[in-house]
Amino acid sequence: MYKAILNHLCCPVCRGNLTLRADHENGEDVLEGVLPCERGHSFRISQGVADFNSEEQGFINQWETMGGEQDFEESDREMEIQNPAEMMQRREMVLRTIADTVSGHDCKIVLDIASGRGLMLTELVKALDDDVPIISIDLSRYVLQYDYRKFRRIAPNRKISYLACDATNLPLKDGVVDAAVTYAGFSNMIGCAGKALQEVHRAIKPGGLLVDSYVVIEKESQGFEALRRVCAEQNLTGAEDFFLHDGLIKHHEEIFSNVECNVVFEGIGVDNGMDLLPYPDEWYAEQVFVSEK
Ligand SMILES: C[S@@+](CC[C@H](N)C(=O)[O-])C[C@H]1O[C@@H](n2cnc3c(N)ncnc32)[C@H](O)[C@@H]1O
Ligand SMILES: [Zn+2]
Structure with missing residues (x-):
């Protein structure tokens, strides 16, 4: 975690200010240390990642089970190999659309939400x-510690600060980032995406941008039925809205102004053996939303 972002942080429990005790540093980057707040809450920085006591999702994205460094790299590679070439091309189009949109703005600081294996970060x-x-x-x-090592290797001069935290309760003060982006982040927050959208809005400066991408499907489809089943099994409500164009427009417009939807791609889903959606042989679209605070 870079020392310069301390001013933007606050305690996610009491919203008080945090101070920094650095135990091991690499220049301005703190690898090991502690972030205590004025009311006695305390958070560790370990292997480059500030940990705000968050816990991994219970039923998807369980990165801890991917094992140690080598296993992690191997799994990362395997996931890439599994993806059909055309899906990779579509993914690149989406990632580039998001990155080009924020790079066209005069951003002083950018937030990447739900970074996962770091496709968006790349x-x-x-x-x-x-x-x-x-x-x-x-x-x-775990996934952020992996990203930390990966980006130190491939982009050693970049100032990336990693915070393990819940997007529905960010350890960030109000209005501190010029833009927030995510590739498929909110759609993975099954059951709490609306809350996270609201929280991310809080962290964006007035006039700042949110740029977020979604796989959009039709309501009358097998994919939507499969999604509904998974949500019901997990007792999660409201997640389906984040896979339908109208639901996404509604959620964004409730919170942001000037909401624009860019259809980056429309086509037919292929099975990649990993993801529930897009559903094989059914229509889907990759949509990027650009919203202003
Ligand atoms: C599969 S990734 C999405 C791809 C990723 N944005 C990238 O660029 O590679 C989804 C991530 O969402 C994270 N996630 C899910 N719920 C979250 C929440 N409430 N707050 C923060 N991250 C969350 C998961 O841990 C997972 O790493
Ligand atoms: Zn506190």
Whole structure:
């Protein structure tokens, strides 16, 4: 975690200010340390990642089970190989659309929400000027520690600060980032995406941007039925809205102004053996929403 972002942080429990005790540093980057708040809450920085006591999702995105460093890299590679070439091309189009949209704005600091394995981060480090700091957040400290090592290797000059935290309760003060982005982040927040959207809005400066992508499907489809079943099994409500164009427009317009939807791609789903959606042989679209605070 870079020292310069301390001013933007607050305690996610009591919203008080945090101070920093750095135990091991690499220049301005703190690898090991502690972030105590004025009311006695305390958060560790470990292996480059500030950990706000978040826990991984129970039923998807369980990065902890991917094992140690080598296993993690291997799984990352396997996931890439499994994806059919055309899906990779579509993914690139979406990632580039998001990165180009924020790089066209005069951003002083950018937030990447639900960074996962860092697909969005990879595109951001290519598109943004070198001196633009990035805050990367995810529920999983394991996946962020992996990203920390990966980006230190492939983009050693980039100032990326990793915060393991819940997007529905960010350890960020109000209005501190110029833009927030996510590739498929909110749609993975099954059952709490609306709350996260509201919380991310809080962290964006007035006039700032949210740029977020979604796989959109039709309501009358097998894919939607499969999604409904998974949500019911997990006792989660409201998640389906984040896979339908009208639901997405409604949720964004409730919170943001000037909501624009860009259809980056429309086509037919293929099975990649990993993801529930897009559903094989059914219509879907990749949509990128650009909203202003
Ligand atoms: C599969 S990733 C999406 C792809 C990723 N944005 C990328 O660029 O590679 C989804 C991530 O969402 C994270 N996530 C799910 N719920 C979250 C929440 N409430 N707050 C923060 N991250 C969350 C998961 O831990 C997972 O890493
Ligand atoms: Zn506190």
